[in-house]
Amino acid sequence: MPQDRAPTRIQKKNRTAILEAALTVFAARGFRGATVDQIAAEAGLSKPNLLYYFPSKEAMHNALLEQLLDTWLDPLRSLDEKGDPQSEIMAYIERKLQISRDYPRESRLFANEIVQGAPRIQDALSRDLKTLVDEKAALLQSWMDQGRIAKVHPYHLVFSIWALTQHYADFEVQVHAILGEEDPYEGAEPFLETLYSRLLAP
Structure with missing residues (x-):
């Protein structure tokens, strides 16, 4: 979409509709199985109209992944070193469950990207995600060293929560x-609370 002036209300509405439609199609069919024609039909727009806003399905997919990565990282960012360790970990698990409940299509979009080898977000994974997980793994390890939670492998603890x-x-x-x-x-929620409270009891 041309960027020489601020988008109109209709342009904003169409862009939102396109990304919503693209999310539905990508989540159902994956990147390779999705087509611009399918996304246009889902959005209720003509293909030329859609291409005015996004020149390719890659552009739509990248826009969705950029939005999604922040959503994915926010719950882990909220793990507070000043809080009670078990309470912080349980709250993180609750936030991750809430994202799965509220954003199932986004979760599948992300999973599909990872299964394909993350060709479009590999840099972000190696940079933003790794930096954050390293930081929080160090925090988990410090809580373990202080005897505040049981000693387990901090990275595998995070992986298990994701899974x-x-x-x-x-x-x-x-x-x-x-x-x-x-x-x-x-x-x-109660199952995971029981599982992790027993696992992490010092």
């Missing part, structure tokens, strides 16, 4: 096939 929270979004169809109408998050 056990993001599963509910990334494998949503499988979860619902097994649980039926039951809300999986109602059982997930």
Whole structure:
């Protein structure tokens, strides 16, 4: 979209609609399976109109991933060194579950990108994500060294939290096939609280 003047209300609305449609299509079909025609149809716009805002599906995918990475990193950023260690870790788990509940399509978009080798966000993973995880792993290790939580591998602790929270979004169809109408998050939160409180008890 031309950047020589501020976008109008209609332009903002169309851009939002395009990204919402792209998220739906990418989450369902992955990057390779998605097409500009599918995204245009989902957005209710013509293909030329869509291409006025985004020149390619790569541009739409990159815009979504840029927005998503901040959402993904925020819960870990909130881990507070001044707080009670177990309470901070439990709050982090709750935040990750909430993201899975509220943003399942975004979670699947991110998972699809990772499964493909992260060709579009490899730099961000190696830079932003690694820096943050290194910092928080050091914090976890310091709590362990102080005897405030049990000693476990700090990186694998983080990985396990990702796996056990993001599963509910990334494998949503499988979860619902097994649980039926039951809300999986109602059982997930107390289960994970029990699991990690026992694991981390000093």
